[in-house]
Amino acid sequence: MNRTNAIARLSTKEPWDLIVIGGGATGLGIAVDAATRGYRTALLEKNDFAHGTSSRSTKLIHGGIRYLKQGNFALVRHSLRERSRLQRNAPDLVAPLGFIIPVYSWTEKYFYGAGLKLYDLLARGSQPFSSQILNRAETLDRLPALKAEGLTGGVLYADAQFDDARLALRLAQTATQAGAVVVNYFPVTGLLKADGKISGISAIDAETGTRFELCARAVINATGIFSDHVRQLDEPGATARLSPSQGAHVVLPREFLPGTHALMIPQTSDGRVLFAIPWQDRVLLGTTDTPVAVATDEPRTFPEEIDFLLKHAGGYLTRAPNKSDILSTFAGQRPLVRSGNALTTASISREHTISIAASGLLTIAGGKWTTYREMAEDAVDRIALVTRLAQHPCRTADFPLIDRSAKRARATDESLLHPSLPIFASDVVHAARHEMARTVEDVLSRRTRCLYLDARAAAAIAALVAELLATELNRNNAWIAQQIAAFRLLATQHLPQGY
Ligand SMILES: Cc1cc2nc3c(=O)[nH]c(=O)nc-3n(C[C@H](O)[C@H](O)[C@H](O)COP(=O)(O)OP(=O)(O)OC[C@H]3O[C@@H](n4cnc5c(N)ncnc54)[C@H](O)[C@@H]3O)c2cc1C
DSSP states (O other): OOHHHHHHHHTSOSOEEEEEEOOSHHHHHHHHHHHHHTOOEEEEOSSSTTOSGGGSSOOEEOOOHHHHHTTOHHHHHHHHHHHHHHHHHOTTTEEEEEEEEEESSHHHHHHHHHHHHHHHHHTTTOOSSOOEEEEHHHHHHHOTTBOOTTOOEEEEEEEEEEOHHHHHHHHHHHHHHTTOEEESSOOEEEEEEETTEEEEEEEEOTTTOOEEEEEEEEEEEOOGGGHHHHHHHHSTTOOOOEEEEEEEEEEEEGGGSOSSOEEEESOOTTSOOEEEEEETTEEEEEOOOEEOSSOOSSOOOOHHHHHHHHHHHHHHBSSOOOGGGOOEEEEEEEEEEOOTTOOSGGGSOOSEEEEEOTTOOEEEEEOOGGGHHHHHHHHHHHHHHHTTOOOOOOOGGGOOOOOOSOOOOOOTTOOOSBTTBOOOHHHHHHHHHHSOOOSHHIIIIIISOHHHHOHHHHHHTHHHHHHHHHHHHTOOHHHHHHHHHHHHHHHHHTSOTTO
16 A cells, blocks of 8 residues: 555546545445445545544454344444454454453353353354353363452353554455555545535645545445544534444453453443453453444543552452553544434444435445444445446455455565564554655554554653654654654553652
8 A cells, every 4th residue: 555656546537436535434434335346446544544433443353242132133243243254354453352341240140141042043153162151160270360259250252353544454455455545644625516416526635735636437435433524524514323322441460360361340330331352462441332422533531540440340340440550542423323312422323324415325324343344335225226237246245355455575584663562663664664654653653553552651662763754754853853753742642640
């Protein structure tokens, strides 16, 4: 993926079949779907790919036990089917993981045991292993850091985890290989119309300030929590449909949860689901569900969210974590679609919705990472029908998401940039040359997950990364200084205040 080449291709006058606004899971999935059907496709992202919610998820590819509890079996079944497809299509990015629900009474054991048998059934043979009721010793053997007091056993079930930002990048690479143009740092600022119908978009190359007008037969708004803003570019004054809700995570050292299994608490004191998940040699604690008034590019974890996660994890783990143990925090905003009488954001549907305006603009919002492929298929089927694009069947159900870009050249004696972070200088070079990384944040937050693994250590190597990137991107000392300052500020925002 090369940004200069992509922009040169955008400059051609030939109209696009489809322009996708937004480079998160939804937009990138649509770009892959449309390009593999043979449509001339362009995707424009205002920040970096997956800069929004799509790099800030809990990193589970799952049916969703919570939806089972809500009786939404169709969503669980679809999600489990998509999980199995994704494991087949991107086996290097999606891995099965065993989850254990600790139980403290016989009724709980059989209640969750029965629920998870239903989960197995809904997976229709695609579970990596069947759920099992564990006795107390078996539970503690698999989760040695779980408090033993009052424990009667556990229920073990299978799901999967992934690296969200890397999967997003893989989708961008796959779309590019299939002929699409995908560009980051390219905000869409307006919609072009002819006789009231969408005929293209106007956008800006944020690096140079150059303005572009691109003609297209169809435009899809896949801007997540910002989709009301784009709808309002189409229909000024259109009423907002989204109800953003924030979910926060805390990252801890691995010793808080040794072993190979994740801990799942189906109901905290206020009815939320809590996970403690082994991830990249750390432990991810999440998540919260806090309604927020305004959608923002860089949501910050609220102090009360950190307190909530630490307090509840402390109720289950032998060593209760405190603020000084935190390596990083991150929060994402859910683009939940408002529905009738839903009182709390946790009860609003996670299913996606598609709407088509009188102008032909298709807006897709909601859903989950797990179902991005099915959402893309739905959106492209609909837009093809509405805009009378030649009909081509969807090809993504069995389409391998393979990284065909140049392989990383790493000298055998190359050492890590920081002892506690999995990053080498050659990773920075590779990210700039082949993965369209443009900033220190792109490299440390999404091409690698250093910012999420240890915000202080990531800040400590910001200068090294800025210098390596500056050589690759031909930037000057002022750019290096600005990048270091911006990244260090961002890193402090990923830590609890005062730590
Ligand atoms: C806390 C949390 C945990 C979650 N955990 C999971 C999980 O474990 N598993 C799961 O399956 N799902 C999970 N989800 C849901 C999943 O992450 C989201 O459904 C998904 O990432 C949404 O993707 P999106 O592309 O619609 O939105 P986004 O990722 O937000 O992408 C929208 C993009 O549009 C861009 N954009 C906005 N305006 C413009 C413009 N004018 N021009 C160009 N670009 C623009 C933004 O910069 C952004 O990158 C979680 C969600 C949250 C909040």
